[in-house]
Amino acid sequence: MSFSKLGLCSSILKALDEQGYSEPTPVQSKTIPVVLSGKDAVVSAQTGTGKTASFVLPILERLNTERTRRSKRIRALVLVPTRELAMQVESNIQTYAKHLELRSMVMVGGLDSEPQKQALIDGVDILVATPGRLLDLAHQRALYFDELEFLVLDEADRMLDMGFIGDINKIIDRLPKIRQNLLFSATLSKEVKSLAKTAISNPVEISISANKNSTPKISQWLVAVDKEKKSALISHLISDLKWPQALIFIRTKAGAAKLVSQLEKRGISAESIHSGRSQSVRSRILEDFKSGKISLLVATGVAARGIDIEDLSTVVNYDLPDDVDDYIHRIGRTGRAGASGEAVSLVSRDDFKRLCAVERKLGQEIERRQIPEFMVLKDLPESDLNYSKSAHKPKHKPQNNENSKTKLKPKPKLKSQSKPAKSAEVSSTGRADPWAGWGNKR
Incomplete structure (x- = not known):
């Protein structure tokens, strides 16, 4: 399948051709038609699969209509977790919209806010922003959301990991009820699914699993x-x-x-x-x-x-x-x-x-x-995956193999062992437990 069969206009196709892009990736071929149809979507795809173009291209297509640009209003909002990602996404928008009469800008912390305010006054179609700076300028009435048509939550899992859930909810509360919503995430954890339920109604779910053709x-x-x-x-x-x-x-x-x-x-x-x-x-x-x-x-x-x-x-x-x-x-x-x-x-x-x-x-x-x-003085223990080959060990005594890579020093002879040796914590199965002390990492 080529991009020309996805329903994109000639100006976008020309920009893609200039970049040497002829065929869409799996996430693009599945997502672009859904977005063009006006449906909400929750997309799970790993980094490097081309997901940015999968939402940028159809949004550009749908925004490419003659319309008077109003001051302090935006038509599409892309929320991202970091300044670097915001700049990367906005750079892609600029590339794909090269032959369109659409304006985009990036709004992030760490930069002077005055040029950002001025750009909003001049009028912007697509805004790429981090949550904190967006809320800051919204509180200053530097922009309004009453004409917003698209909301994209990019790298949603990362935004939640960084503690942005409160800011995201505050932003969503300010947006028009009628809008198209797109959520992209590398993983669909319980927290991401909960966010999706808050922001999106009846979305099309798209999951791009790794295969021989797509695995890096x-x-x-x-x-x-x-x-x-x-x-x-x-x-x-x-x-x-x-x-x-x-x-x-x-x-x-x-x-x-x-x-x-x-x-x-x-x-x-x-x-x-x-x-x-x-x-x-x-x-x-x-x-x-x-x-x-x-x-x-x-x-x-x-x-x-x-x-x-x-x-x-x-x-x-x-x-x-x-x-x-x-x-x-x-x-x-x-x-x-x-x-x-x-x-x-x-x-x-x-x-x-x-x-x-x-x-x-x-x-x-x-x-x-x-x-x-x-050569190391303190070698690494054997891989944790190798323990699965010997799951059932005597509880009273860990196996002491002279050739084991997990052995760090000679084991002292004790009549009884109420505490494990300092070199390895012992689990209830009686074997060395490399996960001990790891905490409750998710």
């Missing part, structure tokens, strides 16, 4: 490393493997700045983006990274869903994330549009429980590689 071609592997040697290891990998471009995820903004400094001391140029940098600086760095001027970018989770770069070769988890879904979104920055990619994780003993969670989510072990120059 991402090679995943990890290196066990002592925590204090991580920066030396990443420097070695960068120099040895000569990645053309790499996005390196780290847990904290202080850690990001420190890593960039450590790399520079070893003659490796890198940049960082995190919440401590101004929006203008972050925007400039992202543009330089996308254009190839910057080859190494160290980022905190703020950039996990806001970067869309063609042919990004490598994603590195310098630190594994606390949320397993964030791992999926991180590595989804590579292997896009049918290209191959590589996801590398540096895993210390402190990260082992997070690794167990990731491998359970994937349903498979991640390949472990050794770097001779960085």
Whole structure:
């Protein structure tokens, strides 16, 4: 099927052709006809499947009518969780609407609000916004929603994870009752389904499952490393493997700045983006990274869903994330549009429980590689997935296999064992429990 058969006008088709897009992805071919028909939709699709175009293209088609643009009014609202994603979505709108007489703008925090207010006065058709800044300007009466026709909740799961549910509900309360609603999410958790029931009536449900044709071609592997040697290891990998471009995820903004400094001391140029940098600086760095001027970018989770770069070769988890879904979104920055990619994780003993969670989510072990120059003093225990092969263990005594990778030190001979050894907590089954102490992570 081609885009020309989906009912899009010649101006949109021309813009798509100029970008080299000829055939829609599965989420686009299923979603675009539904949106064009005026129905509400709840769409579940992983990152990198082309979901942005699946709502932008039909909205552009339906808004492409002669109409006087009124001051401080908008016709379509796209809510997103982060500033980076907002800018990415608005950039896509600009690309697809290149030959249309439609205006769009981005409204996010961290930027001067006065230019945003002026743009609203001049008139806007499509507004891409983060919840906080939108509510702020709505309270200042800088915009009104009485002419709103479309509401899109993009990355709904991420917005809920970031605690935006209160702001989203306040925004929905201000909107016209009669409107078309679209919700997009990588996962349909109970919280997302609850939000959908609040905002959407009788939606068409579209779920794009992974298959051989749509699954990104991402090679995943990890290196066990002592925590204090991580920066030396990443420097070695960068120099040895000569990645053309790499996005390196780290847990904290202080850690990001420190890593960039450590790399520079070893003659490796890198940049960082995190919440401590101004929006203008972050925007400039992202543009330089996308254009190839910057080859190494160290980022905190703020950039996990806001970067869309063609042919990004490598994603590195310098630190594994606390949320397993964030791992999926991180590595989804590579292997896009049918290209191959590589996801590398540096895993210390402190990260082992997070690794167990990731491998359970994937349903498979991640390949472990050794770097001779960085043999660990504290090796990783055996993968959590291997415990499923021996679920029934004696309760009174964990199995003590001399060759087991989980053995951290010789077990002392005790007449009775009222407490487990410090090297491994013991579950009710009597076996080492790598999930102990993990908490109630969802």
